Structure formats: structure tokens, C-alpha cells
Amino acid sequence: MTPLLAVSDLRVEYPLPGPPGRSRRTLVAVDGVSFALHRGETFGLVGESGCGKSSLGRAIVQLIRGGSGGKVTGRIELDGTDLVALRSGPLRRERRRLQMVFQDPFSSLNPRQSVGKILAEPIKAHGLARGPDLDRRVVELLRRVGLDEGVRERYPHEFSGGQRQRIGLARALALDPDVIVADEPVSALDVSIQAQILNLLMTLQRDLGLTILFVSHDLSVVRHVSDRVAVMYLGQLVEVAPADELYARPLHPYTVSLLSAVPVADPEVERTRTRIILSGDVPDPSAPPPGCRFHTRCPYVQPQRCRDEVPALRSPSAGREVACHYAEQIAEGRLGPHMTSNVG
Amino acid sequence: MLEIAGLEVEFRTQRGVVRAVDGVDLALEVGSTTGLVGESGSGKSVTALAIMGLLPEPAARVIGGSIRLDGVELVGMPEAQLRRRRGSEVAMVFQDPMTSLNPVMPIGAQIVETLRAHLRHDRRAARRRAVELLDFVGIPGPSERLASYPHQLSGGMRQRVMIAIAIACEPKLLIADEPTTALDVTIQAQILELLRRTVDERGMTLLLITHDLGVVAGVCDRTNVMYAGKVVERAPTAALFRAPSHHYTRGLLQSIPRLDGPRKTILASIEGLPPRPSDGLRGCPFAPRCPARLDDRCWDEMPPLERLPGATAAHLVACWNPAPVPDERASA
């Protein structure tokens, strides 16, 4: 099956402010990332702040392009068309197939446009409908996201966070896109509202056959909505797997420690589970460690190889990918935390 | 140790008076860790600020109730006396370690300042103690770190510094208001571990305020759930999670996806939105969203926070129609 969206060797870099005259340093936010989205799936992308997951999402929807600060290299192919190489005219037409839902429902809607205008604008801009037909489409969009048609006259500031997120979703759906990139769509919302929005996303995906790239720092939420999950650390993917398998049998030590750090709302579980507490902070992304980027914090770190050799994202078994030299040994328990191995 | 009774706090806003905290009772025993859980606007942070005497006056004001720390009434206490207690008896860790540290002062100086304000340490002793504290909270190379400025530290490190400052004068009560909300999971795990260690090793009492039920489950002995300015359920943490009785607590627990739960299912969600003060609800504030409300009573009369029938004595709930407690023997 050919993928709907194929990202290959994607690199996003930003110039860092530095002393004038000297050669500028760059921050490589995304460094050689490749993956593919299949039609109709939800692909979760998790990682901690600064790992580059948002840059990756924004690069895919073509919000980072030359000139506006960042530089993108590599390929982002939507049904075979490389978006990175497109000129702005043809790109504007392709954009309708690729939409984004933003994190902050308070800054993602133009405060001076009424809800009706917000939803009608993209439809008009692409000449998809006009007159009564346009009105019908707007009402239909509102229905889809669980809002009443009466809200068309209202302005964003009159809504709560959850309702604004619904409007943001409706706007993303206005152009009938194939792919939606949802960048932390629920993390700004209260717990009781999060569930409403997640349910809506899942329902929309099922009903409309959407393909979703779900970017989040919240492992539980990603697990719940995703079919496959990729874990990102310092600009690179360290593990990709079907959601069930990733959470049941994580292969990369970073995934393992990330999962063990997530608080579970159950005191019994909390008391009995083993927790791996990673030492130290995430290294400065503008100067990532050599070799495996995780080796400075990895409880399984091996003295030589991890520092010297960059682990490639390889496939130890069907459907799974991991970037760790010792994934098998760790999984089989031949290598424990803080142990030096003589294997491999 | 800390006893709050009938606390009421009002905010005056452009759009009228808002009662942010509405009759909260709370009792903390020495050495316990108590969780205060709620969503934004539930009044949990305002309660903490009231204990600290840090309400933004004159917009906010305590209009009723009492806050007693070791038997001493804090409500109405003159500012000078309150200031002496802040830091030495009660200390607070805030959500955002970037804005709660002074950006133009080295962290060492900020710790020393606190120490000298309360303990009359001389400069040398204060410095020594600052190094000890930084070491305790897990900052590598503490004596070199004294000269660092907040912006040179990561978010997790800054939160460690905040904790060092808070515990500098060995307060009896430590209030942590969303201490890990701004942090990543792996850093959150570190900070929670540090808080647990602080309580254990230093014999402090901890009041942990958070919106995250997972955090409470891992840290607290007892948990209070707040909704619309009221405590709606209170129980030992294990009992609360095993048998949540208030329909709000139940709704919250069911609406969070769990790492060990089913996937891709439609999550149980609490419909609607928290009430606005202008709604003028007389009865239970959760009634408009409650799946189990009784037609007349819940709208008209606020249920008291009472012992839940059939549960342990410590399990209190403010609901006219609480969810039944599963048989303790069956679950044991």
C-alpha cells in the first residue's frame, strides 16, 4: 500500500541569534526524520518539550518554509507530490488537503472574525461554494463538531476553550482535507473538556476517514487515540510501533522510562509499579550529544558504542522500528539498568 | 495542624462579585500529604493563596471562616505577623518557576535572602546552608551553582531551586501549587520524587494542589476534590480511587485515558461546562452536569459534606445521590 503522506529524511533548522559577523549557529529541531502515514490511520507523535515534535508537525503542514525563519530540507510527499519543492502558487492549492489544529484555542482564532466568517473564508478562498450552498456547508461543519448553527454570528471571545477548539476543528475540516495535523489539541483544556474533544476527534476520523498526525506530550492520550506511535527525542525518532505493542513492550530505553514516568490515576498501581527516574535534563538541542543522543541519560548506557556510534532506526521485527544498539538485549532482560554488557 | 473551617473568599471583578471559595473545610495532620484536586476555576489555588495570606487584595478578600495553623488564627492577622510566618512556618512552591524566581538575582543570593530574613544566620552560615539545600534538592555542583541566574537553569532545575527556597527555613507546612504542570513527564517524575523525599526526610506536611489525578494517586495520603469553590469529596486516596462517590469525581476519573485502559473507545465525558457565578445556582453546583441528579433536591439545596454510608469514616461526600460503595470485602 502506498502511503498517503511520506516524510523522508526531513530536517528543520533555525538560525540561532549569535554575534554578528561570525558564522551563525543553527538549531536543528528535526534531524533526519522519516515515516509514512497510511490513509485513515491516526499516527501519534510523542516527546518532551523541545524534542522537535511541533516543528515536525508545522513543517508537514508547510508552515515552516524558507524565509520565515526556519529551513526545511528533505521530502514531504503527499500522494507522490513533494510539498517541500512546490512553488507558492501550486502549494496554495495543495494546502487544502493538509490542515492543522492548534494547541491554544485562544490564539488560534482571529478575534475579529465571527465564527461564520472563520468557517466560510477558506471555502470561499478556494472557490468551493458560494451563496446558500456556502451557508449550508458552514452549518454542516458546525453540526459535525457539535455546535449549534446559531453560533455563526458570534465571536471567538464569547466561547469557552473547549468550544473554541471545536471551532478550530471545524475550520480544519472546512476544506475537506485528507490529513489533519493536530498539535497538542487538548493540552490547553481542562480534564473534563479534554475527553469531549478527544471523542469528537475519534468520531470525526471514523466518519470522514481522516488521516491524523496527533502530536502530544501526553502518552496516555496518544495511546488512546493512535493506531501507531512514534517517540521522538532531540529531533530524531527513537521508536515507531503499533500503539498496543509500544505500550506493552517498549523497546527503546527512552520509551521505557517515559512510560514509567507517567502518573497513573490509581494509587494501587502507583504503589507497586517500578519507576525509572531518569537523571538530569534533556540536553541542549543546539548541541546534542554525539553517538546516541539519549546516552547521557540512558540507564542502560554502554561505555563505548553508545557514545561513538549513532544508532540507526532499524526494524527488529515486522511493524516495529527502534534506534538502539541494545534493544534486543534489553528486551530479553540480558541487559539491566546500570549494567555493562559484554554482548554485542 | 492546619485547620480551615468555612473559608469563603470573594473576588471583585468588573462584572461583579465572584465567590471563588465557598465554605471550604480542610484539616491537615502533621506529616501528612494531602491533595487538593480540581479544574481551573475550582478555587483550589485561591484556597492556597488564602492560607499564605497572599490573596491579591483588595480585589480578593476572605469574607468568612477561619484558617488556623497550630491553633493560631491566620485570618485577620496583621500583615507584619503574617510575613514572619510565611517562609518560616508555611511556604509555597508555585507552578511557574520562571516567574516566581527573581531573574536578576543569582539563585544563591535568593536562598540566602530567605534564610537571613527568618533565621538571622550570618552570611557564612547562610551560604553553607544554601549549598546544603541545593545538594538536598539534587542540584549537581551546588557550590558552583550558587552564582547561577535563573535563566541559566532548566525548568526542572528552577523548580528544584524553588523547593530549596521553600524548605530553607524548615516550614511545617509546604504548599505546592501545580508544581509539575509546566514540566515534562520525566522531569515531573523527578520533582514528585523530590517532594516525597522532602516530606519523608524532613517531616513536613504537604498540601499538593493539582489538576492531575495521576499525580495525586502517586503522592498523597488523602485527597480532596474541589468543584466550583466547594470540596465535594474527601477520602483517603486509595478509597477515593477505588470507590469514587461524587459523580464529578467519577466523571473525572472516567474521562482520563489510562495507560492500562482500553484504546480507541469513546471516553466517558462530563458534558457541559462548569457553572458561572451569574447562574445563581442555589443547590449543588454540579447539578446541571450531573448524570444522577434528583429532580428537586439537587437544584434547590446544597448537600453537606457528610460521611458516605457504607464507607470508611474518613470518606466524605457532598451529594444527595452518591454512587454506592462497592462491597469492601469483595474488593479486598
Next chain:
Amino acid sequence: MSLPEAEIGAVGTTGGRDPADVAPPTGLWKDALGRLRRDRSAMAGLAVIACFAFLAIAAPLIAPEPPSSRTYLERLEGACCPGPSAGHLFGLDDLGRDALSRVIYGARTSLLISVVSVAIGLGIGLVLGALAGYVGGAADAVVMRLVDIMLAIPALLFAIGLVAALGPGLVQLMVAVGVVNVPIFARLLRGSMLSVRESDYVSAARSLGLRPARILFVHVLPNALSPVIVAATLAMATAIVEVAGLGFLGLGNPDPSVPEWGSMLANTPRFLASAPHLALFPGIAIVLAVLGFNLIGDGLREALDPKFRR
């Protein structure tokens, strides 16, 4: 999260709220206007400016005498400038003209100058600011250096220089005072455009494939304009003071038949001991107008600030 204002739609159907409770929809401008209306000091300022505007428009009907008509001094034995009397409420000036009438006619010139000069400054400033803030790159660098240079020269000195270069005349005066404001408006608009450009709704507009011109005029500019509107109102007050200052220095309006508050003040030091009323009344007019504009400006600042919204 702030308290939700409207509880509408299918989301809240279990909310059990009375639909009549829902307020009519309000746009942001309308909303700001509503808040401005509740601001007493801003309304007081508006009242003051409205009064002056009325005086300016209706001057020929209200003023007891034409501004240039003289009451000959021969008829008024004694000092040069008689003080207030029943016939001349504000007294007479050194040429025997009715001071009340001249203050009323002066409102015309002074308000006209302040409005037109701010409009000139706004026009040039907005274009430069938008160029710097939206096009960026080299255009930004050039515009901003120009702005820096202009800001380095003290405002009044700059205006004096411009008047000297352009020659005397009402229009030249307006241009001079207006140009002084250009760097302020340009810099403000650039700054607020830069921050609006980064906001998610602009990103959303880009990802929806809207044309750059539409993004600029519908999404960026309207949201970047508030601080400039506030500054423009405050600049009207400054313009009045600047015009008065230039008038005082003899660089004001050269035509004596068209009275203007600054020029009226300019004549007074010679007679200050004997006729303080000549300084008093135009002075009061200037203070009131400046105060009025400042009150409106402060009110607008609060009304347009999203922090004060709901």
C-alpha cells in the same frame, strides 16, 4: 481559563440554562466601544472634545464678534487690554479684539491642525510600519534605521527644523507636526504586526491557503491596529501642545486673521503683568483639549486591551 461568556450550542445542552440569558453577539470593536462607554473618565474626555468640536464648527454662530474685528482702544481709555467685562467675557487683547471670540475661533484651527497632522503622521507611519512588519528583511532594516534617526531628534526641534525648511503656513505646520509622529506610529505598528504574525490564527490562515494580501488585510492588520489607535489619540493631544509651542516660538500660524491658541499665547508675555487673562483663557483651552484627548486615549487603551476583555 476565563469564565465562559456564552453557553451555547449542543455542547451545553445539559447545562439547563435559560437561552434568554445569552447576550447578543458582539464583535470586538463593538465590545470595546461598549466598555469605553462604561468608562466615566473617557466619556468626560469625549464630552470635552465634543464641546470643542462643536465650538469649532459653530464658531460663526456662537462667537460674539468676528475674530478680527477690533474694538478701538481710543474708546476704551486706560490700559492696553481691558480684563473680562460684561461686554467681553474674556476681555480684549492688545489689538482690541474680543478674546472669547478668538478662543472660540481658535478651537477651529487648533483642532484642525491636530487632526490633520495626526492623519498625515498616521498615513505615512502605517505604510512604513506595515512595510517593515510584513515585508521584513531589507525593507525592515531600512525603515527601522530611518525611524531610529527620526527618533534621535527631539520632537519639537524636529518640528522647528521642518517648519523652517518648509516655510510659514498652516499646511506646512500640519505637515511638520505630523511628520514628527511618523516614527512613533511606524515602530508601534511594526512591533504589533510582528507579534500578530506569529499567532496561530495567522498560521491557520496560511495553512488554509489564503492569499498573502488577504492574510495581511483581514488577519494581521486589524489585530495589530489597537495600540496605534491609542497612540494616535494621545498624539492629538501632543499635536496641540506642539502647535502651541511652535506658535509661542513665532513659528505658528502666520495669518493673524485666523486665531490659534498657541499664537494667542505667544503674544502674552509682554502683557502678563497687566493682562494675565490673555494667557489664562487660551491656556485653559489648551489644557482642557489635551486632557480630553488623553482621557479618551487612556480609556481606549483599556477598552482595546484583550486583558480587560471579559
